Amino acid sequence: KQEVTQIPAALSVPEGENLVLNCSFTDSAIYNLQWFRQDPGKGLTSLLLIQSSQREQTSGRLNASLDKSSGRSTLYIAASQPGDSATYLCARYKLSFGAGTTVTVRA
Amino acid sequence: EAQVTQNPRYLITVTGKKLTVTCSQNMNHEYMSWYRQDPGLGLRQIYYSMNVEVTDKGDVPEGYKVSRKEKRNFPLILESPSPNQTSLYFCASATRGRTDTQYFGPGTRLTVL
Numbered sequence: 001k002q003e004v005t006q007i008p009a010a011l012s013v014p015e016g017e018n019l020v021l022n023c024s025f026t027d028s029a030i031y032n033l034q035w036f037r038q039d040p041g042k043g044l045t046s047l048l049l050i051q052s053s054q055r056e057q058t059s060g061r062l063n064a065s066l067d068k069s070s071g072r073s074t075l076y077i078a079a080s081q082p083g084d085s086a087t088y089l090c091a092r093y094k095l096s097f098g099a100g101t102t103v104t105v106r107a
Numbered sequence: 108e109a110q111v112t113q114n115p116r117y118l119i120t121v122t123g124k125k126l127t128v129t130c131s132q133n134m135n136h137e138y139m140s141w142y143r144q145d146p147g148l149g150l151r152q153i154y155y156s157m158n159v160e161v162t163d164k165g166d167v168p169e170g171y172k173v174s175r176k177e178k179r180n181f182p183l184i185l186e187s188p189s190p191n192q193t194s195l196y197f198c199a200s201a202t203r204g205r206t207d208t209q210y211f212g213p214g215t216r217l218t219v220l
Contacts, residue, residue: 034208043197044211089149091209097142099149
């Protein structure tokens with residue numbers, strides 16, 4: 001079974017620092033990888049989708065990379081803000097989700 | 108507005124009392140799915156549907172039923188709920204392709220006493 005792992009489980013940074021969130025998966029034969037944001041008690045909001053033929057996607061301050069050979073995806077958030085505080089989840093295709101990394105950005 | 112809706116948003120019930128959580132999407136998506144989210148376990152897929160009348164088990168289907176009679180609706184049925192089904196449930200939809208984005212509903216918090 002495909003496993004998706006996110007480390008660390010929680011992260012606290014001062015405002016303005018760049019965030020690096022990691023996602024690893026056991027099977028390199030993925031179709032796509034999607035990053036989501038979840039606010040407490042809320043649903044999931046899609047941030048970025050990287051197709052298997054792509055190496056990265058960018059949206060504003062967010063950049064996600066995909067390295068199938070090493071089974072890793074990384075989400076970069078530049079110049080973090082308190083509003084970036086949330087849980088970030090990665091998901092392989094439509095099937096397997098990581099447990100998420102909970103981010104706190106301190107003002 | 109494109110969206111996935113779920114009802115109810117919150118539900119407290121007792122063991123054994125049948126319940127249905129509805130899910131509806133207005134994006135004409137072929138694919139729909141149910142997940143449950145538990146602390147430390149992340150999201151786990153319960154059932155999914157690739158199209159009308161086509162459903163398949165996910166990772167944790169025991170104790171749940173689904174049906175897909177219409178493209179827009181994908182209800183989750185708990186015939187005899189038990190306390191271990193207390194969880195946060197999400198419905199999601201997407202187009203059928205492998206390169207598409209999933210859209211999630213707001214979630215249903217279920218407590219089974």
